[in-house]
Amino acid sequence: MALLKYESGVREPLVDGDKTYSKVTEDICRPVETAPSRLWWIGFIISVILLLFGAVSLYKEVVYGTGMWNLNKTIGWGWDITNFVWWVGIGHAGTLISAILLLFRQGWRTGVNRAAEAMTIFAVMCAGQFPVWHMGRVWMAFFVLPYPNTRGPLWVNFNSPLLWDVFAISTYFTVSLLFWYSGLIPDMATLRDRAKKKWAKMFYGVSAFGWTGSTKHWQRHESLSLVLAGLSTPLVLSVHTIVSFDFATSVIPGWHTTIFPPYFVAGAIFSGFAMVQTLMLVLRKVYRLEDYITISHIENMNKVIVLTGSIVGCAYLTELFMAWYGASKYEYDIFFKYRIAGPYGWSYWLMMTCNVITPQLFWSKKLRRNIAFTFLMSIVVNIGMWFERFVIIVSSLYRDYLPSSWSVYYRPTIWEVGFYLGSFGLFFTCFFLFSKYFPVIAIAEIKHVLKRSGEGYKKKMEPLEKESVEEFAHNAHH
Amino acid sequence: MPVKKFVVGCFDDEKTLFPAVKNTRKAGYKIHDVYTPFPIHGLDAAMGLRDTSLHTAGFIYGITGTTTALSFMSWVFTKDWPLNIGGKPSFPLPAFIPIIFELTVLCAAVGMVLTFCYLCQLAPFVKKDHFHLRATDDLFVMPLEVTDKTNVEEVKAFLKNAGAVEIFEKEAETGWWLGRYDKDKKLFEKEAATA
Numbered sequence: 233m234a235l236l237k238y239e240s241g242v243r244e245p246l247v248d249g250d251k252t253y254s255k256v257t258e259d260i261c262r263p264v265e266t267a268p269s270r271l272w273w274i275g276f277i278i279s280v281i282l283l284l285f286g287a288v289s290l291y292k293e294v295v296y297g298t299g300m301w302n303l304n305k306t307i308g309w310g311w312d313i314t315n316f317v318w319w320v321g322i323g324h325a326g327t328l329i330s331a332i333l334l335l336f337r338q339g340w341r342t343g344v345n346r347a348a349e350a351m352t353i354f355a356v357m358c359a360g361q362f363p364v365w366h367m368g369r370v371w372m373a374f375f376v377l378p379y380p381n382t383r384g385p386l387w388v389n390f391n392s393p394l395l396w397d398v399f400a401i402s403t404y405f406t407v408s409l410l411f412w413y414s415g416l417i418p419d420m421a422t423l424r425d426r427a428k429k430k431w432a433k434m435f436y437g438v439s440a441f442g443w444t445g446s447t448k449h450w451q452r453h454e455s456l457s458l459v460l461a462g463l464s465t466p467l468v469l470s471v472h473t474i475v476s477f478d479f480a481t482s483v484i485p486g487w488h489t490t491i492f493p494p495y496f497v498a499g500a501i502f503s504g505f506a507m508v509q510t511l512m513l514v515l516r517k518v519y520r521l522e523d524y525i526t527i528s529h530i531e532n533m534n535k536v537i538v539l540t541g542s543i544v545g546c547a548y549l550t551e552l553f554m555a556w557y558g559a560s561k562y563e564y565d566i567f568f569k570y571r572i573a574g575p576y577g578w579s580y581w582l583m584m585t586c587n588v589i590t591p592q593l594f595w596s597k598k599l600r601r602n603i604a605f606t607f608l609m610s611i612v613v614n615i616g617m618w619f620e621r622f623v624i625i626v627s628s629l630y631r632d633y634l635p636s637s638w639s640v641y642y643r644p645t646i647w648e649v650g651f652y653l654g655s656f657g658l659f660f661t662c663f664f665l666f667s668k669y670f671p672v673i674a675i676a677e678i679k680h681v682l683k684r685s686g687e688g689y690k691k692k693m694e695p696l697e698k699e700s701v702e703e704f705a706h707n708a709h710h
Numbered sequence: 711m712p713v714k715k716f717v718v719g720c721f722d723d724e725k726t727l728f729p730a731v732k733n734t735r736k737a738g739y740k741i742h743d744v745y746t747p748f749p750i751h752g753l754d755a756a757m758g759l760r761d762t763s764l765h766t767a768g769f770i771y772g773i774t775g776t777t778t779a780l781s782f783m784s785w786v787f788t789k790d791w792p793l794n795i796g797g798k799p800s801f802p803l804p805a806f807i808p809i810i811f812e813l814t815v816l817c818a819a820v821g822m823v824l825t826f827c828y829l830c831q832l833a834p835f836v837k838k839d840h841f842h843l844r845a846t847d848d849l850f851v852m853p854l855e856v857t858d859k860t861n862v863e864e865v866k867a868f869l870k871n872a873g874a875v876e877i878f879e880k881e882a883e884t885g886w887w888l889g890r891y892d893k894d895k896k897l898f899e900k901e902a903a904t905a
Contacts, residue, residue, distance in 0.1 A: 241888040252848065253747060253847065253848035254844075254847055254848040255749075256825075257847045257848065290822070298755075321723070337837040351869040365900055370739050378782075378786070384791055385790070385791065386791065386891045387786045387787075387790070387791055388794070390786070390787065390806060390809060391795060391798065391802055391805040393808075395809075396808040396809060396812075399808070399813070400808065400812055403812040403815055403816040406816060406819070406820065407815060407816065407819040410820065410823045411819075414823055414826070417832065418747075418748075418846065419802070421846045422847060424846075424891055425840070425843040425845075425846045425847065426843075426847070427891075429871055430892045431892075433890075433891045433892035434890055434891065434892040435835070436891070437890055437891025437892060438835055438890065438891075439834070441827065441831060441832035441833055441834060441836060442831065442832055442833070442836035442837055442886055443846075444743075444745055444836045444838055444840060444845070444894075445745040445746050445747060445845050445846055445851075446743045446744075446745055446830075447743060447744045447745075447746065447750075447753050447754055447757055447759065448743070448754065448759055448762075448830075449830045450746065450748075450749040450750070450753075451754040451759065451762050451831060451833075452762045452764050452826055452830060453749065453826070454749050455762045455831075456764060456823065456826045457767075458850075459765050459768045459818070459822060460819055460822070463768075463772075463815045463818055463819055465814075466811070467812075467815050470808070470811060470812070474808050477808070512842075524819070531838075566868075571803065601794045602737055605844045640851070674745060675747075675748075675791065676749070677749040679747060680748045680749060683724075
């Protein structure tokens with residue numbers, strides 16, 4: 233390994249090892265071109281089984297109604313909406329990595345953006361299931377669309393945050409999909425041109441859309457990526473803002489707060505990055521991509537986790553403070569009698585521990601760079617974030633204004649749990665297929681940063697460093 | 711578009727590619743295109759290509775979405791079917807903002823991607839001639855068009871001098887046609903055979 237005289241000890245290379253362009257192609261295409269491992273098959277089959285269980289659970293719900301989920305008049309939103317918000321939150325990291333970090337010129341995004349965007353799309357697919365099936369009479373779901381109808385035409389209520397959600401989630405899904413796929417096209421072309429088998433030539437030929445790599449096309453591609461990033465940046469912030477409006481614009485104590493939008497967005501990024509960590513740590517190990525998803529990538533994401541986790545913690549404390557200081561009896565009771573104490577107190581403290589206390593360990597550089605610890609934390613954070621939504625939804629609902637309708641305890645049924653497991657099945661079925669048939673790292677983008685970082689950069693700089701000051705000034709001048 | 715003849719020079723380093731492009735243009739050869747495995751900043755300028763106006767198109771699609779959303783919701787709530795929702799005003803502009811925003815983004819993104827695909831002629835089942843399979847791997851491929859006046863040997867010598875690692879002649883179609891990459895089918899099969 234060459235060492236330069238003036239080498240920064242702070243900035244680590246984005247790609248480890250001495251790589252050529254064709255080595256990059258080789259490394260990233262290898263998992264796609266070799267037969268799937270036994271581990272892949274096991275994971276894939278488990279995912280499909282979960283998906284089928286989810287389908288059975290949904291069948292029960294469609295036939296017998298949402299009562300199958302133990303929802304009642306008091307607790308009208310339970311696991312289903314908790315899962316919805318949880319999955320949407322997870323879906324925030326991908327677009328954040330690919331859009332906001334692109335605008336901030338963060339080179340390290342190239343290693344993880346492709347898989348993170350795929351994760352976003354699958355997570356949003358899962359999220360979308362919950363409000364749709366929660367409608368009960370799901371065959372009426374198209375009523376949310378504002379189309380000229382025979383009922384008046386009676387239009388949808390454009391004032392309703394639930395309708396804003398329909399627009400936000402579907403826009404988010406479409407734009408993320410377009411962003412992801414437009415980035416994939418050149419890499420699909422790489423796979424197409426390497427393909428040996430007939431089906432691969434056919435599949436990658438069709439999915440590469442006839443990409444050639446023409447300079448003009450690249451110029452347009454760059455422009456497209458930049459504008460889509462610019463559009464996705466406010467979009468990603470808007471989606472969870474609008475999800476938080478579902479709660480914040482209501483008059484339920486514990487929901488009716490103005491800090492919800494930033495608090496939800498921070499929480500979404502927090503849980504999204506945790507999910508990216510969970511997936512990336514497995515991916516880099518199984519596909520031997522440690523040179524592309526390096527320890528410094530993991531450390532960077534851990535830094536985001538500790539930042540957003542602290543913002544979330546700040547929001548929790550603000551909520552408590554406002555409940556006390558606001559002098560609204562109902563608000564006070566919800567927080568201090570039914571949330572941090574009462575039958576659901578355990579879920580509040582579980583949420584506090586997982587989201588606020590344990591992520592603080594990431595202030596230690598040693599732990600930020602510890603893979604096993606990061607993996608454990610990524611799961612802890614996602615458990616915590618699930619409970620955050622559970623706490624917000626259930627603990628605000630179970631004791632409403634009328635004590636006679638208080639619902640003492642709410643336990644999900646097997647079919648409600650089954651629906652949740654089914655969404656895991658959907659997510660991982662998609663993710664397993666993606667990781668086998670698609671390039672999990674953006675090949676072209678890695679090549680783009682290859683010579684600006686790492687060994688390639690050092691090679692380029694070596695002759696420059698050997699020059700004397702006079703030579704350098706002379707050469708730079710001409 | 712018909713079949714044309716090209717002399718193709720392949721480069722394996724940006725460092726040699728840039729002077730090569732510059733010198734080729736200076737020497738008066740016609741660069742058909744440069745195919746690269748990843749975007750190379752400044753190459754479009756070096757080739758004398760003008761900037762893309764795709765972002766302008768995106769802006770127009772965006773404001774189309776904005777006006778569509780705003781005018782549609784206003785029309786529904788004030789003219790077509792004014793609803794009394796708890797005595798709230800029937801033109802609640804702040805409540806329209808989320809949907810206006812979402813539709814702006816949606817129209818801009820979808821419109822831009824479709825325009826991009828149209829301009830670059832990208833679609834499933836579109837097939838194009840490729841000069842080198844490694845153009846999507848690690849080679850920068852620069853085909854120069856051969857006209858009646860071109861001296862092929864001279865061009866080859868020029869490319870070799872410019873640092874090309876691989877030089878060959880190739881007849882290629884410059885357009886696109888519907889086809890699959892696992893099947894050999896050309897658009898101008900007969901013409902190519904007789905030419």
